[in-house]
Amino acid sequence: MTAPMEEENLQRVKMTEALYTDNLQGFRDEFIELHPYDQALFYSSLEKELRSKVYLFLSPEEMATIFEHIENEEAEYENLLSEMVPAYAADMLSEMYADDAADVLNELGQEQAGSYLTIMDHDSAVELKELLSYEEYTAGSIMTTEFVAIEANQTARSAMYILKKEAPQAEMIYYLYVIDDQSKLVGVLTLRDLIVADDETMIADIMQDRIQFVSVTEDQENVARTMRDYNFLAVPVVDFEQRLLGIITVDDIMDVMEEEASDDYSKLAGVSDLDRVEKNSFTAASKRLPWLIILLFLGMFTASLIGKFEETLSQKAILAVFIPLIGGMAGNTGTQALAVAVRGIATGDLENESKWKLIIREAGTGLITGSICGILITVIIFFWQHDLLLGLLVGISIFFTLIIATLAGSLIPLVMHKMNIDPAVASGPFITTINDIISILIYFGLATMFMSYLL
Amino acid sequence: MTAPMEEENLQRVKMTEALYTDNLQGFRDEFIELHPYDQALFYSSLEKELRSKVYLFLSPEEMATIFEHIENEEAEYENLLSEMVPAYAADMLSEMYADDAADVLNELGQEQAGSYLTIMDHDSAVELKELLSYEEYTAGSIMTTEFVAIEANQTARSAMYILKKEAPQAEMIYYLYVIDDQSKLVGVLTLRDLIVADDETMIADIMQDRIQFVSVTEDQENVARTMRDYNFLAVPVVDFEQRLLGIITVDDIMDVMEEEASDDYSKLAGVSDLDRVEKNSFTAASKRLPWLIILLFLGMFTASLIGKFEETLSQKAILAVFIPLIGGMAGNTGTQALAVAVRGIATGDLENESKWKLIIREAGTGLITGSICGILITVIIFFWQHDLLLGLLVGISIFFTLIIATLAGSLIPLVMHKMNIDPAVASGPFITTINDIISILIYFGLATMFMSYLL
Known part of the structure; x- marks a missing residue:
């Protein structure tokens, strides 16, 4: 460059x-x-x-x-x-x-x-x-103590004098923090305000006394959101008595944003720790194997479930043909709902609305997508296999599967969030496998019930 | 707060x-x-x-x-x-x-x-x-023209005078840009440098003349990376003759980072445009249906592939039991490889290393994960079904599937990147379905070949 x-x-x-x-x-x-x-x-x-x-x-x-x-x-x-x-x-x-x-x-x-x-x-x-x-991922763990503090009963000139003296050490000199004799944060002033002010103006007269601050125990993701919403270059960090402990600067917040985004992304993909560069095949494999092996056992469980329907299958082998279709749709719609819920929690959009509203909306979404996909697939199978009953079986399975999979995709992260578990842990592969199992139970359950009509 | x-x-x-x-x-x-x-x-x-x-x-x-x-x-x-x-x-x-x-x-x-x-x-x-x-997603489209420009042959005092005058209009006053009489960017100065300088110091003596800048046509994601690496609060934008056109401030870069992260995340999940709040079930369904319907047709294709093996299946119904297992593992390992490649391209880590190195590493990763999962599954099926041949069939299928799925997951985004298509478009569900199809071809291909031994 x-x-x-x-x-x-x-x-x-x-x-x-x-x-x-x-x-x-x-x-x-x-x-x-x-x-x-x-x-x-x-x-x-x-x-x-x-x-x-x-x-x-x-x-x-x-x-x-x-x-x-x-x-x-x-x-x-x-x-x-x-x-x-x-x-x-x-x-x-x-x-x-x-x-x-x-x-x-x-x-x-x-x-x-x-x-x-x-x-x-x-x-x-x-x-x-x-x-x-300070605990990891809190405001305290990312703040710095090199800020410029001044007093309210100073003039702009004397504040500027302090600033010039402290500028070489301070990490951020573009915001000045006004504290009282108890170290309590009482105001904030941008360097822009100070520069345009007359020399004899009192700081108390030009400072902002409605201050945005974060608590030292606040989650770093919330700090990032505050800085982004308010377009801050730095935000003050205070203790429970509003005493100024430090500041968090925007360069660290960019790192937090990158870290959190990368974290959510890796969890959706089922890879741990995408941040570190994979140096060779062994480190790469060691990061991916844990999920693959968990999936392998979950997959064996799914297999044993289908195994229970072996008789149904040997009577009507065509049923097997639609297993990946139904499982794939269930997995995908679940991941979609999961992504919406996880992002909603991450951006805070979900905080402002009732959880029930989300659940009802997701149920509605499942109903719509389920009906459309269900009807579509019934029609396609009817024209392809000339078998209306088979079409209906697959279509009805898709209908129920999409509703339940959509609900599972949004409910599981919500419940985890409620239990203070990071909802992104309910990662893509996990939701996909759960929904795979649900879809197979619905499909073969219906197939077994209606076996006599199908043959 | x-x-x-x-x-x-x-x-x-x-x-x-x-x-x-x-x-x-x-x-x-x-x-x-x-x-x-x-x-x-x-x-x-x-x-x-x-x-x-x-x-x-x-x-x-x-x-x-x-x-x-x-x-x-x-x-x-x-x-x-x-x-x-x-x-x-x-x-x-x-x-x-x-x-x-x-x-x-x-x-x-x-x-x-x-x-x-x-x-x-x-x-x-x-x-x-x-x-x-300016085109969307370029530096030009997010820059602002309200910056403070000064000249090299000024004193610090006169620069400060200009600054005080322009401060109310400028979006960012903490960096001052030094231009020559052709508007060419020749230096940069932080307000910190200006404040600690003596009044009579010449700007030319205190300005930085090795300047980091971005071209007006640069991709906004690269601009974000530059600002994050250099911890800048703003970066100057120049044309091809290095004339200063505008600046990009850190608050806009935070929005870009959020937008790009959200975009990658939604594509991995197969949902368009997670950014907008879903107001009701209909808007939610309309955003998710396109992918679901594409998947439905891809799924029908997979189904028709399996349909070709109906005879094999009706002879040995137990084969159907492992379809979701193999498909699930293929889909997941592909998504993992995809996530690594997409992040690598996004963070620029992949720019610095040869593509061949990545491909060889991914092939190695597939070989390791394929061997371990393949052996594991053979052993499990042997003890569960007491059928070594069935175990070997599933194990060998997993072995080949994981290698090919891992390669597909990393190659497809690389090729797309080469072709100047956003690699994140090769989203999770797309890779998953491709790998589903590959896994079924391998599994049933092998099964049909060894049918006589299996029965």
């Missing part, structure tokens, strides 16, 4: 060469000019020996900025840190924005994280321990 | 009452204090008659801020605009940020959009027509 490809390559070659020849100045001249993300890309693509030279050429502070742009999925934090002198690594961690440093420590083993915290400067260690104590 | 629930309700009642009693001041006192998103929520939840009073109580400029926070999915732009006096609507549109106004116009019919553009002030109309000319 930035410079033309060739120029970029040339630069990469230059930097690598400088590392090989221990040319500190030559390396720094090129490297420092790069955006931290590009620095991170270059650094993590290096071989181990060259990377160890980077630690000699860059200060822990410079390394901190790079580390803020590395994701654990792309390069293992543990490996990278183990290449550094422990004191250098600890310095780097304390220079990083607290939320990013906490992310790194979270990925390490408890013992290793603890050892870095011990040799780190005391203030950073206390701050990081605090952040590490 | 903000004020306690009761207070919020009280406020809503007060505002509604003020509207009923035509109490302009009472309404404005409460309403103006709200965040635009909350204003939008209140406004779009009102009944039509009350909404028409809002237009009398608020200026087009105030209404513009509200409209920037309404999504078409939640309230139809067309209906809302038709309630306003046309001149008021046109004024409002010209006061909105250009990208948001273009979004609204895009949702209207060509004729209606044209009529607003005709009565709008000339400058806004020209700007909007320009934005409307």
